[in-house]
Amino acid sequence: MNIVPFIDIIEDLNRDLIKSERYLRLILAIQRAIPCDVVALLKLKHDHLVPVAVVGLKQEALARQFLINHHPRLQHILANPHITRFDAESTLPDPYDGLVDDGSEQLHVHDCMGSTIYIDGKAWGVLTLDAMKAGSFDSLNPTETRAYIAAVAAAINTSEHIEALEAQVERNHQVAQCMLATAGPSSIIGNSVAITDLLSEINTVATSDLSVLITGETGVGKELVAKSIHQQSRRSEQPLVQINCAALPESIVESELFGHVKGAYSGAVSDRRGRFELADGGTLFLDEVGELPLAVQAKLLRALQNGEIQRVGSDNIVVVDVRIIAATNRNLQLEVKEGRFRADLYHRLSVYPLPVPPLRDRGKDVILLAGYFLEKSQHQLGAAKLRLQQTAIDQLTQYHWPGNVRELEHLLSRAALRAISEQGRHASIISISRVHLGSEFVVNHSVVPAIAEVDIINDSNAAAALSQVLTLGLRDSTDEYQRQIIQTVLMTERGNLAAVARSLQLDRSNLIRTMRRLGLDPNAAY
Numbered sequence: 176m177n178i179v180p181f182i183d184i185i186e187d188l189n190r191d192l193i194k195s196e197r198y199l200r201l202i203l204a205i206q207r208a209i210p211c212d213v214v215a216l217l218k219l220k221h222d223h224l225v226p227v228a229v230v231g232l233k234q235e236a237l238a239r240q241f242l243i244n245h246h247p248r249l250q251h252i253l254a255n256p257h258i259t260r261f262d263a264e265s266t267l268p269d270p271y272d273g274l275v276d277d278g279s280e281q282l283h284v285h286d287c288m289g290s291t292i293y294i295d296g297k298a299w300g301v302l303t304l305d306a307m308k309a310g311s312f313d314s315l316n317p318t319e320t321r322a323y324i325a326a327v328a329a330a331i332n333t334s335e336h337i338e339a340l341e342a343q344v345e346r347n348h349q350v351a352q353c354m355l356a357t358a359g360p361s362s363i364i365g366n367s368v369a370i371t372d373l374l375s376e377i378n379t380v381a382t383s384d385l386s387v388l389i390t391g392e393t394g395v396g397k398e399l400v401a402k403s404i405h406q407q408s409r410r411s412e413q414p415l416v417q418i419n420c421a422a423l424p425e426s427i428v429e430s431e432l433f434g435h436v437k438g439a440y441s442g443a444v445s446d447r448r449g450r451f452e453l454a455d456g457g458t459l460f461l462d463e464v465g466e467l468p469l470a471v472q473a474k475l476l477r478a479l480q481n482g483e484i485q486r487v488g489s490d491n492i493v494v495v496d497v498r499i500i501a502a503t504n505r506n507l508q509l510e511v512k513e514g515r516f517r518a519d520l521y522h523r524l525s526v527y528p529l530p531v532p533p534l535r536d537r538g539k540d541v542i543l544l545a546g547y548f549l550e551k552s553q554h555q556l557g558a559a560k561l562r563l564q565q566t567a568i569d570q571l572t573q574y575h576w577p578g579n580v581r582e583l584e585h586l587l588s589r590a591a592l593r594a595i596s597e598q599g600r601h602a603s604i605i606s607i608s609r610v611h612l613g614s615e616f617v618v619n620h621s622v623v624p625a626i627a628e629v630d631i632i633n634d635s636n637a638a639a640a641l642s643q644v645l646t647l648g649l650r651d652s653t654d655e656y657q658r659q660i661i662q663t664v665l666m667t668e669r670g671n672l673a674a675v676a677r678s679l680q681l682d683r684s685n686l687i688r689t690m691r692r693l694g695l696d697p698n699a700a701y
């Protein structure tokens with residue numbers, strides 16, 4: 176028995192090869208073991224056999240798909256659990272007629288054999304060997320031939336495992352990029368009636384697979400609610416994948432949702448999974464769903480109705496198992512009435528509507544939340560105890576909170592920073608007696624990507640800003656403004672300078688230079 180081809184096959188298992196090359200080397204090793212003119216490895220795909228590697232056949236053979244029912248030789252091979260040999264006199268048509276790389280149009284009398292390759296007891300495909308000289312296979316030892324076929328199956332099995340692992344790593348990488356962080360409990364702070372009712376609704380719906388539509392003003396905590404539903408659901412071990420429908424240009428929303436195949440459009444340089452596929456088995460959070468273009472709404476509806484998606488540019492259907500949670504701060508019913516949102520999609524998404532109350536309707540929760548955020552700031556800034564004085568508490572409870580919890584969170588971050596810089600990080604108690612309500616900015620969306628879209632919310636802001644400029648001068652006021660923005664984003668990004676630079680659309684070295692100029696320490700802990 177010639178042992179060298181076995182050694183070649185085994186050594187190749189340790190090589191980092193692309194699949195097509197691995198398969199080609201495999202059949203070349205078989206050709207060395209069993210001298211013949213044509214070797215082909217064909218993979219079973221439904222009712223077809225598709226060549227994945229060939230030697231001795233024209234390259235165009237690789238583009239063929241052999242319909243099994245039309246090729247009796249392939250049918251025979253697949254029906255026989257052992258090696259099939261065809262008599263040289265056999266009149267059965269040969270699938271490779273006209274494809275042999277020797278110029279002949281038809282395969283005349285020749286030796287032909289084949290075997291089904293089984294992996295985990297299931298047919299994976301077939302290996303075929305053809306020799307132009309009749310009787311070439313007469314001297315083959317059946318046990319040795321079986322050993323070669325077994326080596327082929329083992330090599331394919333390993334290759335498929337490697338491929339599956341690589342696909343998994345790639346998927347994990349992509350999932351990590353668009354996953355909502357769900358580590359640790361997502362604490363929804365509050366014990367007002369409005370919040371306890373919401374928590375009990377979350378408990379009820381979390382255990383089901385129903386689509387949930389979370390509504391509420393900006394900053395009320397809709398994303399937090401989505402996380403909480405996912406964490407309490409049976410899908411909690413699977414990814415919670417997010418897509419912000421407002422943050423993406425219309426031209427790429429579809430590809431982000433459903434993926435694309437290479438060449439689907441000019442920028443599509445490789446196949447790519449969309450968020451639906453990444454969320455398979457888990458939850459897809461469609462944030463700001465009200466912003467979705469009408470054309471994409473139709474496609475989303477189809478995906479929700481059938482649990483099937485198609486990558487842009489592909490005819491293949493991919494079945495996915497995804498639970499949908501959507502959120503919007505728009506009045507979707509009104510959007511439907513005005514023709515900007517499809518009624519059928521609205522009904523699909525809002526199987527379980529979940530309104531999140533504005534902060535102004537949560538009574539004393541504002542104080543609980545303030546304590547929670549100050550505790551966080553204290554920790555992040557390494558300060559001693561941060562305490563709110565009654566005057567500040569009165570301000571917080573009387574305010575109408577147009578930016579809701581997010582506004583409170585940012586306002587307290589800034590108040591904490593200001594108090595620390597005035598009273599010193601090491602004072603035993605740092606008290607906040609006054610907060611700057613409304614004179615601060617409200618950030619539209621997340622402070623991180625949207626810091627450039629700062630909204631001055633009323634005229635009194637403009638007046639406050641002007642009075643600051645008149646007192647400090649334009650240069651110092653601008654510096655102070657920049658300092659506040661950088662500090663806010665530093666806290667949001669927990670001191671990660673690369674992330675801060677990205678959010679502020681600066682490069683990292685420019686950010687560090689600006690921080691030093693403004694007297695901020697780039698190495699401080701946040």
Ligand SMILES: Nc1ncnc2c1ncn2[C@@H]1O[C@H](COP(=O)(O)OP(=O)(O)OP(=O)(O)O)[C@@H](O)[C@H]1O
Pocket residue numbers: 362363364365391392393394395396397398399400503504544580581584619620621
């Ligand atoms: N009840 C709460 N307890 C603790 N933190 C909260 C609560 N509600 C909101 N937050 C915090 O407030 C910030 C804003 O919340 P979130 O991003 O979930 O709001 P949103 O409603 O999704 O906003 P938008 O509509 O602008 O996207 C987050 O940092 C969130 O963790």
